[in-house]
Amino acid sequence: MKNQEIKFKREGYSVIIGENVINTLPKKIKILCPKTKKIALIIDKKIPKKFKENLKKKLKGYNLLFLSFTANEKNKSITTINYYLKILLSKNFNRTDLIISIGGGITGDVVGFVASIFKRGINFINIPSTLLAQVDSAIGGKTGVNTSYGKNLIGSFYQPKLVLSDTSLINSLPKKEMICGYAEILKHSIIKDKKFFIWLKKNTQSILAKKSKQLIYAIKRSCEIKMFFVEKDVNEKNMRMVLNFGHTFAHAIEVKNNYSKKITHGEAVLSGMILATRLSVIRKICSLNVLKQILNIYLQNNLAYTIKKYSRQVEIDKLIPYLKNDKKNNDDKINFILLKNIGKTALPNKSKISVKSLKKLSKIISQY
Numbered sequence: 001m002k003n004q005e006i007k008f009k010r011e012g013y014s015v016i017i018g019e020n021v022i023n024t025l026p027k028k029i030k031i032l033c034p035k036t037k038k039i040a041l042i043i044d045k046k047i048p049k050k051f052k053e054n055l056k057k058k059l060k061g062y063n064l065l066f067l068s069f070t071a072n073e074k075n076k077s078i079t080t081i082n083y084y085l086k087i088l089l090s091k092n093f094n095r096t097d098l099i100i101s102i103g104g105g106i107t108g109d110v111v112g113f114v115a116s117i118f119k120r121g122i123n124f125i126n127i128p129s130t131l132l133a134q135v136d137s138a139i140g141g142k143t144g145v146n147t148s149y150g151k152n153l154i155g156s157f158y159q160p161k162l163v164l165s166d167t168s169l170i171n172s173l174p175k176k177e178m179i180c181g182y183a184e185i186l187k188h189s190i191i192k193d194k195k196f197f198i199w200l201k202k203n204t205q206s207i208l209a210k211k212s213k214q215l216i217y218a219i220k221r222s223c224e225i226k227m228f229f230v231e232k233d234v235n236e237k238n239m240r241m242v243l244n245f246g247h248t249f250a251h252a253i254e255v256k257n258n259y260s261k262k263i264t265h266g267e268a269v270l271s272g273m274i275l276a277t278r279l280s281v282i283r284k285i286c287s288l289n290v291l292k293q294i295l296n297i298y299l300q301n302n303l304a305y306t307i308k309k310y311s312r313q314v315e316i317d318k319l320i321p322y323l324k325n326d327k328k329n330n331d332d333k334i335n336f337i338l339l340k341n342i343g344k345t346a347l348p349n350k351s352k353i354s355v356k357s358l359k360k361l362s363k364i365i366s367q368y
């Protein structure tokens, strides 16, 4: 499949998706950052060496600074930001120079934040290297770091000059990281696009098997859907919340498990989407058939293990205290994004449920 380009006019940048799309980088830099002389490339340590060597060759006309990064939530911190800022200052980088991030969501969030505050904003190009980053985190302009008070609490909104999603980077990605990206792809189809959901029914196996053609289409459609919601709600007051479908439960699952590696974010999202759909059925805004259709995709692709635990009332009850702390809550009720049909959610802030009612419902939720 040939390279795909999505132009986000309002934000002023494009996402280019394709196998070996990295080859277009020199030409793009010339057009988008014509005054650039120095380029800092902050690169996830797990990116294969040959990718780095290829970049070195392609950008040989520039003064290059390669900096490596160990991607984990602990290093997504202000200390790391300071470390990179000091290096850039000591090497006399200007705003007309360029910073490139090559890595997953953690690397992109950190490097994007550095770019946004370095001399009040330096050119930034994002080369996302995980499926999750290609379908989700590299789009929408959020950057930031964690603090001891919680995840992603310090940050900025900052748009890149370009996002290059090279599907050849996905080849080295472990299966559990593939599932993380896939969970967001599936979410995008469920909240906005029934046709895409039907396409996923047929093509999930190819996506998980890293087939380039299917990956390119799934990434493209996901980026378009995410951007649809982001553009409707730049300040994250309302419609952008739809993107949190399944994430209220997922967040509770992750916090309850202390963000342990035993359950990844993607697996928590897969569990969360089923729990939110069951809740939608119980509240009579969604049919049982919709739940069955979603469950079928899990069953056909060996993903049903993510929901097994939550067929027990006691496990759902254990999540309730953590649901209360979700950032979408603006009173003492829990603010869910519920589903009406495949491709359509209920409006944000219209499905608030008290802890007391949820405790009464947990038995029924576990029985679906």
Ligand SMILES: NC(=O)c1ccc[n+]([C@@H]2O[C@H](COP(=O)([O-])OP(=O)(O)OC[C@H]3O[C@@H](n4cnc5c(N)ncnc54)[C@H](O)[C@@H]3O)[C@@H](O)[C@H]2O)c1
Residues within 6 Å of the ligand: 044, 045, 046, 047, 048, 070, 071, 072, 073, 076, 103, 104, 105, 106, 107, 109, 129, 130, 132, 133, 136, 137, 138, 139, 140, 141, 142, 143, 152, 169, 170, 171, 172, 173, 174, 177, 180
């Ligand atoms: N900014 C946003 O809008 C947004 C949205 C969603 C998630 N996020 C953030 O994204 C982060 C999660 O992103 P992620 O899942 O990409 O995590 P990540 O960046 O930690 O990458 C996952 C793992 O894959 C490795 N890796 C990266 N690229 C690889 C490759 N090509 N081959 C082999 N291994 C590779 C990394 O080293 C890491 O171990 C979280 O911190 C989350 O808060 C941000």
